[in-house]
Amino acid sequence: MPVTRDIPATYTGPGKVVRRLLARGEREDRALAYLMAGCLLMFVAQLPRLAREAHINDQELNMLMGASLMAWVFLAPLMLYCIAALSHIAAKLMRGKGTFYGARIALFWALLAASPVVLLNGLVAGFIGPGPALQIVGLIWVSVFGWFWIGGLITAEKGQG
Structure with missing residues (x-):
């Protein structure tokens, strides 16, 4: 299934998607592609907030973008x-049967x-700024990310795939 279909499918069941990704076999290039795409999107999500900060604080936008690029990419x-390695080691201590690759796929995916x-969080940060709306969207993002990661890691550590 293409990434454009796997992403919406993750919102209905992250474990099923991670199981399907692991069933494709161990390919580190695929894991790295997921990681780099995710990090690039995290960088892009920062741009509206950085533009707002540069405008309000009269700072150089290019310097802020360069620092964010260095950090995220x-x-x-x-x-x-x-x-990912630490999460796999922790899972092993709790009798996990997965692999380091499975832990990487769960986190990167x-x-x-x-x-x-x-991306929505970045738009809220850029157009609305600090406040309750940004905190709510940030909390939603952290919750969704945690749900996907923990759900995927549980599946990966069951040794399924």
Whole structure:
């Protein structure tokens, strides 16, 4: 199933989608593609907020965008690989039967699948700014991301795929 169909399907059952992704076999290039696409979308989601900050605080937008690009496209993938490894080790301590690859797919796919909500969060941050609306959308994003990650990780650690 293409990514454009897998993302909406994740909102109805993240475990089923992760199971289907794992059934395709271990391909690190696919995991890296999910990670990089998710991180790139996280960077894009920051742009409205950065433009607002640059305008309000009379700062240079290019510097803010460069810092955000460095953080999301170069540093975040390294940290997310470490987080995926730690989540797999924690799952192993709780008798998980999965693999490091399964833990990576669960985390990277959760980041990519939750991207529509983080894009909405970026728009709210850019056009409305700080306030209750931004907090509500941010809470929704964190909840959706956590649901996708935990649901996918549970499936991956059951050894299904």
